[in-house]
Amino acid sequence: MDFTSLHLSLSNILPEISVSLFLLIIVSYDLIFSEDKKLIPYIALLGLVVTGYFVVANMGLTASAFAVTSVNSGGMVAIDPFSSYFKLVIIIASIIVVFFSMSSKEIKDIYKRSGEYYALMYGMLLGMLLMVSAIDLILIYLAVELLSLASYVLAGFTKLRDRNSEASLKYIIYGSAASGMMLFGISILYGLTGVTNLYEISTALQTTQINLYTLSFSVILIFVGLGFKISAVPFHFWTPDVYEGSPLPITAYLSVASKAAALALLVRFVRTTFVGSVDSNGFWVLFSLFDWQTLLIVISLFTMTLGNLTALWQKNLKRLFAYSSIAHAGYLLLGLVVLSDTGIFAMMMYLLAYLIMNLGAFYVVMLISDRSGSESIDDINGIGFTTPLLAVPLTIFLVSLAGIPPTFGFIAKLNLFIAVIDANLMSVLIIALLNVVISVYYYSRILKHMYFHKVDESTLTIKVSKIDTTIVLVLAILIIYFGIFSTSIYEFVKNSVKFF
Amino acid sequence: MQGFPLLTLLIFIPIVGMIVVLLLPKNADNNVRYTTLGVTALQLVLAAVMMLNFDYSAGGIFEASSFQFIEKVRWIEIQNVAFLGTVKIDYFLGVDGLSAPLILLSTIVFFIATLSAWTIKKSPKGFFAMYLLLNAATMGVFVSLDFFLFFVFWEVMLLPMYFLIGIWGGPRKEYAAIKFFIYTMLGGIFMLITMIGLYFSATELLADGTRAYTFNLLALMDQSNYLADGILSASNPENWRMLAYIGLFAAFAVKIPMFPFHTWLPDAHVEAPTPISVVLAGVLLKLGTYGILRISFPIFPDITRELMWYIGLFGVINIVYGALAAMAQKDFKKLIAYSSISHMGYVLLGMASLSSTGLNGAIFQMFNHGTITAMLFLIVGVIYDRAHTRGLNDFGGLANQMPVYTGFVTVAFFAAIGLPGLSGWVSEALVFVGAFGVESIRTLTIIGMLGILLGAGYMLWTLQRVYLGELPDKWKNLKDLDKRELAMLVPLAIITVVLGIFPSIVLDIMTTSVNSLVEFLATTLN
Numbered sequence A: 001m002d003f004t005s006l007h008l009s010l011s012n013i014l015p016e017i018s019v020s021l022f023l024l025i026i027v028s029y030d031l032i033f034s035e036d037k038k039l040i041p042y043i044a045l046l047g048l049v050v051t052g053y054f055v056v057a058n059m060g061l062t063a064s065a066f067a068v069t070s071v072n073s074g075g076m077v078a079i080d081p082f083s084s085y086f087k088l089v090i091i092i093a094s095i096i097v098v099f100f101s102m103s104s105k106e107i108k109d110i111y112k113r114s115g116e117y118y119a120l121m122y123g124m125l126l127g128m129l130l131m132v133s134a135i136d137l138i139l140i141y142l143a144v145e146l147l148s149l150a151s152y153v154l155a156g157f158t159k160l161r162d163r164n165s166e167a168s169l170k171y172i173i174y175g176s177a178a179s180g181m182m183l184f185g186i187s188i189l190y191g192l193t194g195v196t197n198l199y200e201i202s203t204a205l206q207t208t209q210i211n212l213y214t215l216s217f218s219v220i221l222i223f224v225g226l227g228f229k230i231s232a233v234p235f236h237f238w239t240p241d242v243y244e245g246s247p248l249p250i251t252a253y254l255s256v257a258s259k260a261a262a263l264a265l266l267v268r269f270v271r272t273t274f275v276g277s278v279d280s281n282g283f284w285v286l287f288s289l290f291d292w293q294t295l296l297i298v299i300s301l302f303t304m305t306l307g308n309l310t311a312l313w314q315k316n317l318k319r320l321f322a323y324s325s326i327a328h329a330g331y332l333l334l335g336l337v338v339l340s341d342t343g344i345f346a347m348m349m350y351l352l353a354y355l356i357m358n359l360g361a362f363y364v365v366m367l368i369s370d371r372s373g374s375e376s377i378d379d380i381n382g383i384g385f386t387t388p389l390l391a392v393p394l395t396i397f398l399v400s401l402a403g404i405p406p407t408f409g410f411i412a413k414l415n416l417f418i419a420v421i422d423a424n425l426m427s428v429l430i431i432a433l434l435n436v437v438i439s440v441y442y443y444s445r446i447l448k449h450m451y452f453h454k455v456d457e458s459t460l461t462i463k464v465s466k467i468d469t470t471i472v473l474v475l476a477i478l479i480i481y482f483g484i485f486s487t488s489i490y491e492f493v494k495n496s497v498k499f500f
Numbered sequence B: 001m002q003g004f005p006l007l008t009l010l011i012f013i014p015i016v017g018m019i020v021v022l023l024l025p026k027n028a029d030n031n032v033r034y035t036t037l038g039v040t041a042l043q044l045v046l047a048a049v050m051m052l053n054f055d056y057s058a059g060g061i062f063e064a065s066s067f068q069f070i071e072k073v074r075w076i077e078i079q080n081v082a083f084l085g086t087v088k089i090d091y092f093l094g095v096d097g098l099s100a101p102l103i104l105l106s107t108i109v110f111f112i113a114t115l116s117a118w119t120i121k122k123s124p125k126g127f128f129a130m131y132l133l134l135n136a137a138t139m140g141v142f143v144s145l146d147f148f149l150f151f152v153f154w155e156v157m158l159l160p161m162y163f164l165i166g167i168w169g170g171p172r173k174e175y176a177a178i179k180f181f182i183y184t185m186l187g188g189i190f191m192l193i194t195m196i197g198l199y200f201s202a203t204e205l206l207a208d209g210t211r212a213y214t215f216n217l218l219a220l221m222d223q224s225n226y227l228a229d230g231i232l233s234a235s236n237p238e239n240w241r242m243l244a245y246i247g248l249f250a251a252f253a254v255k256i257p258m259f260p261f262h263t264w265l266p267d268a269h270v271e272a273p274t275p276i277s278v279v280l281a282g283v284l285l286k287l288g289t290y291g292i293l294r295i296s297f298p299i300f301p302d303i304t305r306e307l308m309w310y311i312g313l314f315g316v317i318n319i320v321y322g323a324l325a326a327m328a329q330k331d332f333k334k335l336i337a338y339s340s341i342s343h344m345g346y347v348l349l350g351m352a353s354l355s356s357t358g359l360n361g362a363i364f365q366m367f368n369h370g371t372i373t374a375m376l377f378l379i380v381g382v383i384y385d386r387a388h389t390r391g392l393n394d395f396g397g398l399a400n401q402m403p404v405y406t407g408f409v410t411v412a413f414f415a416a417i418g419l420p421g422l423s424g425w426v427s428e429a430l431v432f433v434g435a436f437g438v439e440s441i442r443t444l445t446i447i448g449m450l451g452i453l454l455g456a457g458y459m460l461w462t463l464q465r466v467y468l469g470e471l472p473d474k475w476k477n478l479k480d481l482d483k484r485e486l487a488m489l490v491p492l493a494i495i496t497v498v499l500g501i502f503p504s505i506v507l508d509i510m511t512t513s514v515n516s517l518v519e520f521l522a523t524t525l526n
Helices: A007-013 A014-032 A041-056 A079-102 A111-133 A137-155 A160-195 A197-207 A212-230 A238-245 A250-275 A292-311 A317-337 A343-371 A388-403 A409-421 A426-451 A465-484 A487-494 B005-022 B029-052 B100-119 B124-143 B147-156 B160-167 B171-198 B218-220 B241-254 B264-271 B276-297 B299-328 B332-352 B356-386 B403-417 B423-436 B439-467 B481-500 B504-523
Strands: A063-065 A077-079 A275-278 A284-286 B068-081 B085-095 B202-207 B210-213
Touching: A007 A014, A007 A063, A007 A077, A014 A041, A014 A111, A041 A079, A041 A111, A041 A275, A077 A079, A077 A111, A079 A111, A079 A343, A079 A465, A111 A137, A111 A250, A137 A160, A137 A212, A137 A250, A137 A487, A137 B160, A160 A197, A160 A238, A160 B332, A197 A250, A212 A250, A212 A275, A212 A292, A212 A317, A238 A250, A238 A317, A238 B147, A250 A275, A250 A317, A250 A343, A284 A409, A292 A317, A292 A426, A317 A343, A317 A409, A317 A426, A343 A388, A343 A409, A343 A465, A343 A487, A388 A409, A388 A426, A388 A465, A409 A426, A409 B171, A426 B160, A426 B171, A487 B068, B005 B085, B005 B124, B029 B100, B029 B124, B068 B124, B085 B147, B085 B210, B100 B124, B100 B276, B100 B356, B100 B481, B100 B504, B124 B147, B124 B160, B124 B276, B147 B160, B147 B171, B147 B218, B147 B276, B160 B171, B160 B276, B171 B210, B171 B264, B218 B276, B241 B276, B241 B299, B241 B332, B264 B276, B264 B332, B264 B423, B276 B332, B276 B356, B276 B504, B299 B439, B299 B504, B332 B356, B332 B423, B332 B439, B356 B403, B356 B481, B403 B423, B403 B439, B403 B481, B423 B439, B423 B481, B481 B504
Parallel strands: none
Antiparallel strands: A063 A077, A275 A284, B068 B085, B202 B210
């Protein structure tokens, strides 16, 4: 085999290398200093910052790694603005989640095991970073499994409540079924084309005669694996239970970062494998083997409608946000539905907005439930008057989730809808918009609990530490700031819609 | 006045006020009140300065050059966005004869409502912060000339209203707040669809010679800017203009509120605290009709002409239905709420005439309805503050107990009925004259005139039930108006009387613009 260009490949995957190194550092620190774990979160933060630096340094780069001419000319890993963007999003989410974990009561209770906790988080991170840039079926599967295994453990990590174990077990059962199907799909696809690199598969699909039914079967199986991670209907059943049972930082992490990684992988899979060319308006010309659009429209609309309708009845805040995150997965898929670069642009923008507002909302919910010990919606009754420092940011996050101006959430939704109109999918647009109206109802219900209830003895007054206040306020201010001055975000996302 | 950002100040002074209010310490309730009063007084001064420098001969409507106090700054501009080309949104403000009277009205009503809110006890800080945010958003809607900006301000109004009704409202406040929220949100969604549709149908010539999709309302009114195959281009044989028009109209109709979208109004009014009722009836309802005149009419003149009969029909339904419903009410505030629906029907009828007289009447009616209904809600507030009930049948003979108060009641009631010599009469007369002159809606107009009769019926009946007759013993200790209440009612009463005698004070502001709007509607796409 030809390894002459290995050093070039290594310099292209510096972020992944950095994550692996810090993973090792955390594990060894945990072994050496078995009593004092105070520094571990800070090491984790440092690692994220270093990784983030490497990602930013690679931002404009377009290259591939581990291309071996004789075996695999396309390479294993693609480094392009698209993947760098998603890596950055995932790292930002991870940084916020580390802060989450540092102030979460659930995680403080397992102080002794925090080494494992952060090591596993890094495992998830490594899986996700590989997922967003993998262009080889084998690496895709490995990355997805790495992410999954680490997150199964983390979902049940605290072991303090029965629900923890329940969440973990449910996640494993659903997850292994889904990844089993995905692996089956991958093997069929390999059988059909004889190659594992996505670009080579694309060429093979265009040049050779392939049975459409077999191909569709394998593609749908692969989609099951990814749909599971995105929590798209009908692969969403695990979501509410796992979100409710997991420690809150992990719930937040799953709802944002792992969703982002799976979406990126899905986009890359469709874009690389099935798109023949991109026309002058940015629309993708699929060589018509498999009808992606119909499949995605159905999945996306069902996802958002079911998520929103079920969220209406929830009394548990975590469950409510779990269903709301299912609905948002539907909106995110809308960006892929249109099969155009405009759509991907809108989706990437939406993801950034979703990251800030959803993590912000979860952060506030965590601070409240740490104090009250449960996550019932009645816990927040009247806190608008006793704890405005949490209630006002939460209001901003909710307004943004509902897509009301002047917030980042509105700008993001607007771009999605612009993409959908641009593709002339009027009926899809109308269903999506009706969904927005439905979602307003349950978001406003949270507002109602916060502000419309009388303040009495049962009303919580929550003391918030300075650092928590700062994080929440910064997130809330970002939401408003990007809602009014979105030019910089437009520029940034626009430059990131470039594929290898 | 060149270079002085008058309109920006009008919008952002309340925002600054809101921040100040939020930063004030918790127990400084009086400082909060005086800050708000100062802010609204400052706005009143700004509006006066605006009127003093207003050019009565400038038309505005569709012509950028004849708008006044223009401020235009590029808000968002990005080149080469994923094949959409240049995305640009302007911070584009301006005033013409259509918006100027309404800005004047809003500043007056907001100032008076601040006085009325003096008695709010529950968390005044939160109340006034929300109140100022609402104020800023309302001003923003009236001066925006970019659809995107307009929409942002339009939606920003939603949240403060939700809180103002939901936190400071009456017993069923939560229901009312949610209902208001969902209705308006649904309307907003229709507006959003139309907005994006228009965005993709027209381009605007930029300074550097290239063309880009646009949200600029004035560019959207110019038919030459439309693409041949845009989904909302008149030149495209398969266009969606009719549907978009109806959607947009529905968005505005929720705010007016037009039958059958009116059901949130009585709930919201009954549950809202008096100052919010005053602002709601005095200013916010006008946003609906203002939006139709500012956006629907000039952007879709062809559909407007096609549907004018239906607009008139809904106007007449509003007039008659509102009046009949008002008659059936036992709650004073609900009665005023339904009468308000009825009076907004006149505005719709006047607009449907598409004639200069009718439109002048409609806009003048918007102004008068603002002052008169504000007065009526203040009147209800006065009695509710004292007696803690609003049942029409619980009272009687208040005229002897509270003579000054009853004097103002009489002015307000007769103005609402349309007694000659008071402002309501002038605008109603103009509406009916204008509408009667148009052949196609003549029958509707005749039916609509029934509203005057019904209006006189419920108003006089109320006067009789509450203020005349024998005074029940339990109300023997009610006090007459205090100074604060006089300060609220006297200016409104003066406006009502003066405009009844000299209506041209307000009519002159709008005439040029109305004429150019009428001409534009008659000639464009014909």
